[in-house]
Amino acid sequence: MELNGAEITVKCLADEGVEFVFGYPGGAVLNIYDAIFKQDKFKHVLVRHEQAAVHAADGYARSTGKVGVALVTSGPGITNAVTGIATAYMDSIPMVVISGQVPTAAIGMDAFQEVDAIGITRPCVKHNFLVKDIKDLAATMKKAFYIASTGRPGPVLVDIPKDITGQPFAYDYSMSVDMRSYNPVVKGHTGQIKKAAQMLFEAKRPMIYSGGGVVLSNASKQLTELTRLLGFPCTNTLMGLGAYPATDKQFVGMLGMHGTYEANMAMQHSDVLLAVGARFDDRVIGSPEHFARDARRIIHIDIDPSSISKRVKVDVPIVGDVAAVLDELIKLIKASKERTDATALSAWWAQIDEWRSIDCLKFDRASAIIKPQFVVQKLWEVTKGEAFVTTDVGQHQMWAAQYYPFNEPRRWITSGGLGTMGFGLPAAMGVQLAHPDAQVACVTGESSIQMCIQELSTCKQYHIPVKVVNLNNRYMGMVRQWQEFFYGNRYAESYMESLPDFVKLAESYGHVGMKIEKPEDVEPALREAFAMKERLVFMDFITDQTENVFPMVPGGAGITEMILAEEL
Amino acid sequence: MRHIISILMENEAGALSRVAGLFSARGYNIESLTVAPTEDATLSRMTIVTRGSEEVIEQIVKQLNKLIDVVKILDLSDGSHIERELMLVKVRAFGKDREEMKRMADIFRGRIIDVTEKTYTIELTGPGTKLDAFIEAIDPVAILETVRTGASGIGRGERILKV
Ligand SMILES: Cc1cc2nc3c(=O)[nH]c(=O)nc-3n(C[C@H](O)[C@H](O)[C@H](O)COP(=O)(O)OP(=O)(O)OC[C@H]3O[C@@H](n4cnc5c(N)ncnc54)[C@H](O)[C@@H]3O)c2cc1C
Ligand SMILES: Cc1ncc(C[n+]2csc(CCOP(=O)(O)OP(=O)(O)O)c2C)c(N)n1
Numbered sequence: 001m002e003l004n005g006a007e008i009t010v011k012c013l014a015d016e017g018v019e020f021v022f023g024y025p026g027g028a029v030l031n032i033y034d035a036i037f038k039q040d041k042f043k044h045v046l047v048r049h050e051q052a053a054v055h056a057a058d059g060y061a062r063s064t065g066k067v068g069v070a071l072v073t074s075g076p077g078i079t080n081a082v083t084g085i086a087t088a089y090m091d092s093i094p095m096v097v098i099s100g101q102v103p104t105a106a107i108g109m110d111a112f113q114e115v116d117a118i119g120i121t122r123p124c125v126k127h128n129f130l131v132k133d134i135k136d137l138a139a140t141m142k143k144a145f146y147i148a149s150t151g152r153p154g155p156v157l158v159d160i161p162k163d164i165t166g167q168p169f170a171y172d173y174s175m176s177v178d179m180r181s182y183n184p185v186v187k188g189h190t191g192q193i194k195k196a197a198q199m200l201f202e203a204k205r206p207m208i209y210s211g212g213g214v215v216l217s218n219a220s221k222q223l224t225e226l227t228r229l230l231g232f233p234c235t236n237t238l239m240g241l242g243a244y245p246a247t248d249k250q251f252v253g254m255l256g257m258h259g260t261y262e263a264n265m266a267m268q269h270s271d272v273l274l275a276v277g278a279r280f281d282d283r284v285i286g287s288p289e290h291f292a293r294d295a296r297r298i299i300h301i302d303i304d305p306s307s308i309s310k311r312v313k314v315d316v317p318i319v320g321d322v323a324a325v326l327d328e329l330i331k332l333i334k335a336s337k338e339r340t341d342a343t344a345l346s347a348w349w350a351q352i353d354e355w356r357s358i359d360c361l362k363f364d365r366a367s368a369i370i371k372p373q374f375v376v377q378k379l380w381e382v383t384k385g386e387a388f389v390t391t392d393v394g395q396h397q398m399w400a401a402q403y404y405p406f407n408e409p410r411r412w413i414t415s416g417g418l419g420t421m422g423f424g425l426p427a428a429m430g431v432q433l434a435h436p437d438a439q440v441a442c443v444t445g446e447s448s449i450q451m452c453i454q455e456l457s458t459c460k461q462y463h464i465p466v467k468v469v470n471l472n473n474r475y476m477g478m479v480r481q482w483q484e485f486f487y488g489n490r491y492a493e494s495y496m497e498s499l500p501d502f503v504k505l506a507e508s509y510g511h512v513g514m515k516i517e518k519p520e521d522v523e524p525a526l527r528e529a530f531a532m533k534e535r536l537v538f539m540d541f542i543t544d545q546t547e548n549v550f551p552m553v554p555g556g557a558g559i560t561e562m563i564l565a566e567e568l
Numbered sequence: 569m570r571h572i573i574s575i576l577m578e579n580e581a582g583a584l585s586r587v588a589g590l591f592s593a594r595g596y597n598i599e600s601l602t603v604a605p606t607e608d609a610t611l612s613r614m615t616i617v618t619r620g621s622e623e624v625i626e627q628i629v630k631q632l633n634k635l636i637d638v639v640k641i642l643d644l645s646d647g648s649h650i651e652r653e654l655m656l657v658k659v660r661a662f663g664k665d666r667e668e669m670k671r672m673a674d675i676f677r678g679r680i681i682d683v684t685e686k687t688y689t690i691e692l693t694g695p696g697t698k699l700d701a702f703i704e705a706i707d708p709v710a711i712l713e714t715v716r717t718g719a720s721g722i723g724r725g726e727r728i729l730k731v
């Protein structure tokens with residue numbers, strides 16, 4: 001079958017089973033848009049800014065585990081998309097971004113809307129391709145999907161010059177991908193896994209530290225089974241939330257800069273640490289020197305060898321897919337007669353319970369002003385803990401992580417690695433489109449939401465009934481908090497003045513707006529909003545301006561050097 | 569420590585910039601980098617000389633392996649290997665200097681490959697240290713121009729880097 005390059009591109013997407021393409025047209029991709037017009041295999045979602053196209057594809061990918069797809073034009077189209085691509089890259093999200101390029105003959109001529117897309121995106125993609133020959137187009141698309149979704153996932157860019165999209169070629173997508181230079185390891189080394197089991201049996205103060213890799217590997221079942229089998233405490237990184245059921249008693253909460261007291265204390269004082277799909281981020285272990293002060297043995301399971309012994313030296317590295325490795329580890333443990341010393345383990349739990357008893361997440365429930373933590377707790381109650389929650393970046397993000405316990409993976413959608421303000425709303429669109437009947441909340445702040453507010457229009461066009469929970473503290477709260485703690489209360493440029501009337505703004509886009517100013521109105525408002533299943537509701541919660549996120553580990557400090565909320 | 573790392577990579581446009589970009593983005597240092605196609609035209613072989621602690625070198629190797637275009641890597645410094653670099657030096661060669669330059673070239677087993685009334689161009693191969701020694705040995709004011717390729721390396725004996 002002979003098709004032109006644009007039709008081939010579109011056919012590849014259909015053959016990959018793509019359901020949604022998030023995009024924005026322009027000169028270099030007009031042929032592709034024409035081919036999209038003539039097909040009905042996938043739906044194209046027209047965003048209002050290319051950054052949002054990529055975030056929406058990202059939200060789709062995080063919530064489904066499938067590859068997200070975005071389509072942008074050359075020049076400003078691809079530069080606008082870069083923030084989205086970098087966001088996906090930092091959190092290892094599988095994604096294919098297709099960008100138009102100026103015609104082959106015009107490349108390098110400073111042509112209209114020409115940028116070096118390959119060069120600009122190189123440091124923030126897993127890989128990228130410039131298609132220079134129509135013969136390579138379909139095979140390149142196939143490789144792109146393969147690379148994006150295997151091993152440590154990540155975004156792949158395919159840059160297609162306009163002339164290529166117009167050239168005819170025979171369509172064939174039956175090729176298999178065989179790359180001598182790319183063969184990610186799946187199965188872990190059995191000898192290493194045996195060593196790990198032995199080390200776990202020898203532990204007196206064990207800890208399981210798990211992250212985004214568990215979610216990416218769809219290994220929540222295995223993580224849960226292993227944790228229960230061993231009876232060990234389990235903590236999640238911000239990216240791992242939901243990978244272990246948060247309401248389970250063996251869960252000690254998130255760890256890190258804004259982790260719980262008990263999680264950070266247990267992490268520091270553990271003698272055997274099992275790290276699963278987590279990369280010892282600086283927001284997680286704080287100062288590596290401080291972390292290393294207490295001796296412990298570390299087992300690290302990760303599919304990417306470069307994540308292992310990068311920031312913290314590891315004793316038993318296991319390169320492989322979390323699910324495959326845990327399956328083998330569980331089998332070994334079940335077959336063994338050895339068990340961890342029960343007396344030591346119960347003493348360890350007694351210590352952890354003591355740490356827990358300080359109740360580090362307490363807040364003033366009698367406040368006459370709305371406390372942001374209270375809003376998130378009510379959101380959890382009203383949605384029965386089953387909503388998909390996307391966030392922007394700042395204090396609201398941390399409160400959402402702390403006060404909305406997730407019992408399932410892929411429900412918590414947040415930009416952890418890049419920390420991209422503007423992520424929440426477009427990501428929520430992707431989530432909602434993938435799960436039309438689910439409750440989807442975007443927990444945001446008055447500053448972040450303004451970074452992609454234009455997507456309210458996209459939501460209107462496609463009837464995307466996301467519930468926006470705006471924790472409006474009239475501040476870039478997270479910035480203000482650092483200025484309060486570390487810059488002598490000099491609030492340089494962190495006050496958000498001249499805010500729009502969010503109710504009217506939502507209404508002008510054709511949505512429902514609500515302003516909530518009293519604590520007693522929080523729950524009724526949430527109930528009313530979630531009852532409007534077909535509508536986007538923008539809830540503007542006027543919250544305490546000076547509330548801070550606790551616990552907090554100051555930058556560069558050790559994870560046990562936490563600032564706690566003052567006694568209430 | 570100084571390490572010499574050999575990389576076999578797909579001979580694709582942009583492959584070099586991925587390696588160079590990786591080094592600059594992650595703050596690794598490059599002392600020299602050479603690259604050319606191999607007997608198999610689909611593969612390029614690159615030699616990088618870098619410096620770093622064991623941890624940094626370990627990360628460099630892992631990060632290089634992660635590049636999709638990279639097929640295989642060998643840290644030559646992990647075992648016995650041979651290292652060679654080519655240098656072309658243009659020197660002032662008239663009057664009494666002319667004889668002296670010829671003599672120095674001979675001592676270092678260099679070859680004079682271009683001759684004018686006033687200059688010699690000397691070709692010299694060897695480990696980087698030998699080239700350094702030559703530069704040290706001749707009168708600095710006599711040096712008009714130098715160009716070095718950077719080190720290429722290969723494992724000794726059965727140590728082979730091949731697909
Ligand atoms: C304002 C703000 C505050 C923050 N505070 C905190 C905080 O208090 N605590 C916290 O934890 N984070 C915090 N973060 C997030 C932090 O920046 C990092 O994004 C996060 O800690 C990284 O999580 P992770 O280690 O799970 O790694 P991820 O980025 O999720 O990486 C996943 C790891 O798993 C591996 N992997 C992927 N797939 C597989 C597979 N199939 N099998 C095996 N391994 C796999 C990858 O190679 C990688 O090493 C904060 C972010 C922001 C914006
Ligand atoms: C695009 C971008 N620019 C700047 C920052 C730095 N930053 C982190 S949090 C924050 C403030 C966020 O304010 P808001 O959305 O109101 O959330 P709050 O902290 O008040 O809950 C800023 C500016 C960022 N993360 N992303």
Ligand SMILES: [Mg+2]
Binds near residue numbers: 445
């Ligand atoms: Mg705010």
